[in-house]
Each structure stands twice: as structure tokens, then as C-alpha cells.
Amino acid sequence: MSVSLVCVFNDPAVREQCLDRSVAGSDPATVELVVVDNTDHRFTTAGAALNHGARLARHDVVAFVHQDVYLHSTSRLLEVAALLRADAGGWGLLGAAGVGPGGEVVGLLRDRVQLIGRSAVEPVEVDSLDEVLFLVEREVVLREPLAEDPDLAWHAYAVEYGVRLRELGLRVGAVDLAITHNSLTVNLARLAEAHHRVAELHPGAVPVRTTCGIVGAEPGWLRSSAVGRRHGWRRRGLAESLVARRARERAGAGRPVLADVRLDVDDIEIVAGERVRVVNVDATGAFSAVAGDPLQLTRRGEPFELVAVHDATDLVAHLRSEMPGPLLCTNLDLDGLARLGAAGLVGGDAVIGIHESDIWLLTGVATDRLPRAWLTGRAVPFSALRPGAAGTQHRGSAGATAASAMALPAPRGGGRGVLH
Structure with missing residues (x-):
């Protein structure tokens, strides 16, 4: 089996650190890398650049991939490519991350500093695929090229392509590909226009669930109202505050915050000479079995070491064997957090983070070097649900902490499925 990796890039240093180094x-x-230079903005759409790369490719299967992706296993890539070439299954498009009909992210991968997605060792049919990495037979993409529509310039072109191939009778699936997506930004410019264009092109296919929302879905009256737009976050905040209280109790120490660490990790101030150690707990074992070895990467010039372990026992053993310094543990559950607390690995400086159902822990960073967004009202659990809090005032009220009342920038948005 053989694969041509096709990548359009605008930052050679990022591509060299991630994609080039991994292959x-x-x-x-068996594995060819075809790079399409867009540093001079010659291509105005990703579709045009990737179609050009596909025409240059020499192998029968093409994998379109972002410049900031690290492939932990080219063998796994070849295995998935073989599924496209096989007659069984009817697969036309397979990718590293997709969204199923129920809205769940399918495909286990490391997105920035955290594992996301439900493991799919075998392909699982999905509504759509994310653009981060997806494979198609070269003869298919030459016959049916990616859209070069300006409204799909840098968003939703894989979503549209999957809808189109499905209309041609082919199946679209997500599958584990053991990748790290070392994205530095969340670029959502013109995303709404891209989703609207997909709905225009394929009115009979909507709604389509994607990693960045639902194409063709009409917002409910409450969400679209002024009250919903202003206060809709409070419902999620209440649920996360309940989890934060239980997490703090199980850990025995630490300060809870409500935040997506993937979006805020680059705002942690790192002291010169330090490196951030990131440990992901992979309960399934599917990612750690392939990508468990330490990976050295930089983010905005700061050194990171990322490793995946199978369970809390491996996590405790790993942490005890490592040197002290900034430490971020992600994909924890309450039992794992309790194990860390019982082992004395949750100190008074620890930050316990909650985002939706995700739990993470940060230690070894002084309070004055933490992201300012973690001091805003939205990041502070409801005061009535904070361990040891007196009274029942809500976040942002006069009874909240002084820090939460400071005029600080609001935390950046984004859900767990955002991969851009």
C-alpha cells in the first residue's frame, strides 16, 4: 500500500517541526510528501491548492493534511489507506476526526494538549469529517475535485466533499489515525458563510453535524434571543460548577476553574529554561499504544513534552519518575484525580480545570503566571458551589472573589470539537 500526503502550507517552520519530522x-x-507552497497566497482556496497537489501525487491514495499535524504511525496511515482500496465497505472518504449523527466527535486524536474524540479502531460512519486529515483515492479526487468555491476557501471543504461523495453512493467514515494536531489558533473567520454555502449546495442533506457546529440548523428561540445570547453560558456553567465541587473534594486541594485548557494553554507564562510536561490519560489504550512515547514540540517558541499513559496507575508512576516543573494532566476522571491527591501530587498551587465533561490539572505554575482569562467571571465556579464558599451569590456578583470582578478580557470561545 502507498499514500501521498498532500499539504498546503503558509508557515514552513510549523510544517517542518510537525508534518515533515513525523514522516x-x-x-x-510507500509514503510520499507533496507540499504546496502558499506563502505568497497564490492559491485563494484550500481546494485549489489541494487539487493541485493531488495532480502531482504519485500514489493511489491521497491524504490531505494540515501543516501542524504530527503522524505518530505511518503504518497506521497505510492500514487506513488500504481500506479505501478494498472493495468491501464502500468507503469513499476516511478521516482522523468526524462527527456522528448524535453529535459526538469520532476518532481519537490529540488536539493541542488534550485527547479528544471517541476511539474508532475500525471506521465509523459519520455526518462529516474535519479538514485536519482525510484520505481519498486519487482517481476519485481527480474525477471529483475538492470544491474551489470562495465561500469554502478555508472552512468546511471536507464537510462539503463528504456530502457530495455520499450523494454519489460512497460512505464517509472517521477512524483512529494516531495524530497530534499542534494547532496554535482557532480560526473561525467566515465559518458561518462556509456552513451556509454547504447548505445551499446540498439542501437535501442538511442538517449536517460538524466539529464546528451544525450546518442547516436553525437556532432555538431561547438561544437566538438577547437573553439567550447574554446568559446562555450560565446553564453550562452550573453543570461544570457541580463537577468542579466534586473534583476539588476528591483531589483534596487546588483551585477550580471552568476553562478549555486547549484554548488557554499558550497564555500560561513559562519561565525561561522550563518546559511544560503534558500527560494525557488514555482510558481506551488505543492512542497510548501507538503514540505513547514522549513527543517534543514547541508552541509559540515554548518547549512542550507530550506523553500518553493508559490509566491513573501509569500516570502516578510517570509523574513520580519525572523532574518537577509545569505539569498539565488532561483527560482525568474523578477517580484518577483522587489517586493523584492521595499520592500527594496535588499541591496548594494546583489548578483543577473543568470544561464540559473534561477534567484537567495544572501544577507548578505560580498564580501570577496563569492566564488572565481564568480570573474572569465565566471561569469562576458559581460561588454557592465553590468548596468552602459562603453565601449563595453568583459569579460576577458583589459577593464573588475580587479577581473575578476585575476588568479582564473574556475567555476565548470554542467547543471541544473545534480543531482549527
């Missing part, structure tokens, strides 16, 4: 040493007879 260095691969046999070009």
Missing part, C-alpha cells in the same frame, strides 16, 4: 525516514515508495 522523515519514510520510504518514498
Whole structure:
């Protein structure tokens, strides 16, 4: 089996650190890297650039991939490529991350510093695929190219392509590909226009669930109202505050915040000479079995070491064997957090983070070096639900902490499925 990786890039340093390094040493007879230089903005759409790369490719399967992706296993990539070439299954498009009919992210991968997605060792049919990495047979994409529509310039082109191939009788699926997506930004510019264009092109296919929302869905009256737009976050905040209280009790120490660490990790101030150690707990074992070895990457010039372990026992053993310094543990559950607390690994400086159902822990960083967004009202659990809090005032009220009442920038938005 052989694959041509096609990547359009605008930052050579990012591409060299991630994608190039991950395939260095691969046999070009089986894994070919085709790079399309767009540093001069010659291509105005991703579709035009990737179609150009597909025409240059030499192998029968093409994998379109972002420049900031690290492939932990080219063997796994070849296994998935073989599924496209096989007659069984009827697969036309397979990718590293998709969204199923129920709205769940399918495909286990590391997005920035956290594992996301439900593991799919075998392909699972999905509504749509994310653009981060997806595979198609070269003869298919030459016959049916990616859209070069300006409204789909840099968003939802894989979503549209999946809808189109499904209309041609092919199946679209997500599958584990063991990748780390070292994204530095969340670029949502013109996303709404892209979703609207997909709905225009395929009115009979909507609604389509994606990693960035639902194409063709009409917002409910409450969400679209002024009250909903202003206060809709409070419902999620209440649920996360309940989890935060239980998490703080199980850990025995630490300060809870409500935040998506993937969006805020680059706002942690790192002291010169330090490196941030990131440990992901992979309860399934599917990611850690392939990508468990330490991976050295930089984010905005700061050094990170990322490793995946299978369970809390492995996590405790790993942490005890490592040197002290900034430490971020993600994908924890309450039992795992309790294990860390019982092992004395949750100190008074620890931050316990809650985002939707995700729990993470940060230690070894002084309070004055934490992201300012974690001091805003939305990041502070409801005061009535904070451990040891007196009274029943809500976040942002006069009874909240002085820090939460400071005029600080609001935390950046984004859900757990955002991969851009």
C-alpha cells in the first residue's frame, strides 16, 4: 500500500517541526510528501491548492493534511489507506476526526494538549469529517475535485466533499489515525458563510453535524434571543460548577476553574529554561499504544513534552519518575484525580480545570503566571458551589472573589470539537 500526503502550507517552520519530522525516514515508495507552497497566497482556496497537489501525487491514495499535524504511525496511515482500496465497505472518504449523527466527535486524536474524540479502531460512519486529515483515492479526487468555491476557501471543504461523495453512493467514515494536531489558533473567520454555502449546495442533506457546529440548523428561540445570547453560558456553567465541587473534594486541594485548557494553554507564562510536561490519560489504550512515547514540540517558541499513559496507575508512576516543573494532566476522571491527591501530587498551587465533561490539572505554575482569562467571571465556579464558599451569590456578583470582578478580557470561545 502507498499514500501521498498532500499539504498546503503558509508557515514552513510549523510544517517542518510537525508534518515533515513525523514522516522523515519514510520510504518514498510507500509514503510520499507533496507540499504546496502558499506563502505568497497564490492559491485563494484550500481546494485549489489541494487539487493541485493531488495532480502531482504519485500514489493511489491521497491524504490531505494540515501543516501542524504530527503522524505518530505511518503504518497506521497505510492500514487506513488500504481500506479505501478494498472493495468491501464502500468507503469513499476516511478521516482522523468526524462527527456522528448524535453529535459526538469520532476518532481519537490529540488536539493541542488534550485527547479528544471517541476511539474508532475500525471506521465509523459519520455526518462529516474535519479538514485536519482525510484520505481519498486519487482517481476519485481527480474525477471529483475538492470544491474551489470562495465561500469554502478555508472552512468546511471536507464537510462539503463528504456530502457530495455520499450523494454519489460512497460512505464517509472517521477512524483512529494516531495524530497530534499542534494547532496554535482557532480560526473561525467566515465559518458561518462556509456552513451556509454547504447548505445551499446540498439542501437535501442538511442538517449536517460538524466539529464546528451544525450546518442547516436553525437556532432555538431561547438561544437566538438577547437573553439567550447574554446568559446562555450560565446553564453550562452550573453543570461544570457541580463537577468542579466534586473534583476539588476528591483531589483534596487546588483551585477550580471552568476553562478549555486547549484554548488557554499558550497564555500560561513559562519561565525561561522550563518546559511544560503534558500527560494525557488514555482510558481506551488505543492512542497510548501507538503514540505513547514522549513527543517534543514547541508552541509559540515554548518547549512542550507530550506523553500518553493508559490509566491513573501509569500516570502516578510517570509523574513520580519525572523532574518537577509545569505539569498539565488532561483527560482525568474523578477517580484518577483522587489517586493523584492521595499520592500527594496535588499541591496548594494546583489548578483543577473543568470544561464540559473534561477534567484537567495544572501544577507548578505560580498564580501570577496563569492566564488572565481564568480570573474572569465565566471561569469562576458559581460561588454557592465553590468548596468552602459562603453565601449563595453568583459569579460576577458583589459577593464573588475580587479577581473575578476585575476588568479582564473574556475567555476565548470554542467547543471541544473545534480543531482549527
